[in-house]
Amino acid sequence: MASDGPGTGRPVVVGADGSESSLRAVRWAARTAASRGRGLHVVHAYGGVDPSLVADASLWRRYQQDLLDHAREIAARAVAVAHEAAPSVTVTTEVVDGAAAPALLERADDALLVVGEQGSGGLGGTLVGSVASSVAAHAVDPVVVVRGDEPTEPAAPVVVGVDGSPASDAAIDFAVAAADLASCPLVAVHTWWDPLFDPVTEPLLGWDAIVDDERRLLAEQLAGRSAAYPDLAVSSVVERSHPSRSLLDRARGARLLVVGSRGRGGFTGLLLGSVGRAMVHRAPCPVAVVPPPGRGSARGSEVRAEVAAR
Template identity: 35%
Template sequence: MVRTVVVGIDGSPESRAAADWAAREARLRGLPLEVVHVWEPVPGPLAQAPMLGAETHQHWTQRIPRETAEALRARHPEVEITEEQRSGRPAEVLTDAAKDAELLVLGSRGMSGFGGFLVGSVGLAVIAHAEVPVVLVRAPEEGAAAGAAEPAGPVLLGLDIAAPDEAVLSFAFEEAARRKTSLKVLHSWNLPSYYAYSLAAGVDPYDEIARQQSEALTEVLASWRQKFPGVEVVAESGMGSAAAHLVEASREASLVVVGRRVRRGVLGAHVGSVTHAVLHHAEAPVAVVAHG
């Protein structure tokens, strides 16, 4: 089966931005792009109304994937693009559509005046359940041209050195290599519980802790630098909130990469607190990579 990049659309400005981003990513990967629109069947009472019925609603919504694909083909003629309309619950349908894909791309909406973004229930549900990387893309600034080039900047990776995962690291390095850009790796840490006791004893171990964390980060990245010698790596280790550091650094990034641990226990799937914060506040597209 041919792998694809899948983009979920709904006709909104943010989904059109996601579709353009997905087309550029498909070109970088040398893969076809599948444009998927989910049609939610009209509830029973409305389905009987002649102007609002199920057939009329489906007829108009069929224009969304068709017109989106036509616009993408005009802007990205080198990419093989297909469109499909499916019916059902959007989160479930999109998660299913991405099962055999390399990547799923969705849009997210800006929250004017709040300095953040709105990741709706569909996006969060897909991210929490999809086992392929999911990228959330913001709508462009008002007045920006459709299909405008992606802003230049490094790929930004948030890394937990206590449990570094190969899937997350591989995705970030490969994205930097495809874009011929650098990779900035951020690791955040907090002071251990014994720190206060050390201060009480007249010893400040801060510098030693910072050195240990930096050396641990360097060690984790050593083999990856060898695997991707063409990728310039900038590694930073600092104390404080991982989410805050990533959101701040996202202003200069072309893509932010974070991980999500796949959980199949009684608590079910969910999105971690750092990933959740980055999704809502990062200023660049965010790739969430599921890992074991």
């Protein structure tokens, strides 16, 4: 069987801040760690208060101790929730005095990182929290943002977006392994969309040939996985639609939606493309954002420094 993700054997890393959203992420991460035979590392970051704002040194020390005690309580609660979700999983914890996003990116180097869609200060609704948005946009390893509802059907699929890029190649590998571990089907979605076509030229185009080409592209990118995963049921969806719309439709009732962090374009330093951003903010199920191969530790250090400086 192929590797199920980066840093095989590394613990799954999950951010915990005490919010219900983060506890849902802890449950998801604990079950995932147990299914992969890995440990779970719970990280809670706190602090961020400038000590110069508190003139009295003794008052500052008491405040720091209160913060630390509260942070330890949050971490302990996360451990209890993890053991409820997956009693066999080995859980370690770490309390970090600092900002959450750079702390999580640092500790998730070459490992799967899991975060909730909202932080403790979140307002609810569909908008993703700043920590989840930041780590998904800058991580050089896979990130899962836990959002939406748990699937009720045992055969709820893993859905993966495929666009022919190296990023979607990595996403396919991640999705195939996730579906195999869950013993569920895999749905590969490939779309094409050209807004430059106008009503005059559209009837002149050979749509059958275009559809055949797009199906061939998807088949080529899926090729080779069946030998490693002979029991995996794979279905393909090829349609003319905007990728975000199609993926959101197919993700309803899914157990996981997997997308590449960048498709055919993107800006240097910001690793999350427009489709990935849309999924992280709007998907009805947990979303895995998988970067393309070649994002090494040097690039990871650069990104973490950039995030920490903000």
